[in-house]
Amino acid sequence: MLTDNPLFRKSKFIKNHEEVANRNQIIRAISKKNIDCYNFIIVGDDKMLKGILDSDFPLEKKIKILPVTGVEYLEHIFSKIGLSKMLSKSNILTPEFLVARNFFEATEAAKKVSIQ
Numbered sequence: 226m227l228t229d230n231p232l233f234r235k236s237k238f239i240k241n242h243e244e245v246a247n248r249n250q251i252i253r254a255i256s257k258k259n260i261d262c263y264n265f266i267i268v269g270d271d272k273m274l275k276g277i278l279d280s281d282f283p284l285e286k287k288i289k290i291l292p293v294t295g296v297e298y299l300e301h302i303f304s305k306i307g308l309s310k311m312l313s314k315s316n317i318l319t320p321e322f323l324v325a326r327n328f329f330e331a332t333e334a335a336k337k338v339s340i341q
Contacts, residue, residue: 226268228244228268229245229250251273255277255280274292323337323338
């Protein structure tokens, strides 16, 4: 497990724990690792996924690290709209959405998708 959170070192369920000081160091640590197994865990959030996606890692490494099975699925990483589009392509229904860049557009979008 690779994390920047010291709470994980206390867990009796985690055998291999590597802690770094911050998110940037996690991405640097990942770059040095040969990840060829499914049991390597990176503790992170959406920003971590975005950092990995935007990194200069080879595409093959990104696909091994990120929750995707191929390059065609990268569009859903760090994008709720990308995820919705990907699910729709697979005939999985998602709520209607519109992009809003400010409060006024959000109010108008809410009226159009009937959530207000």
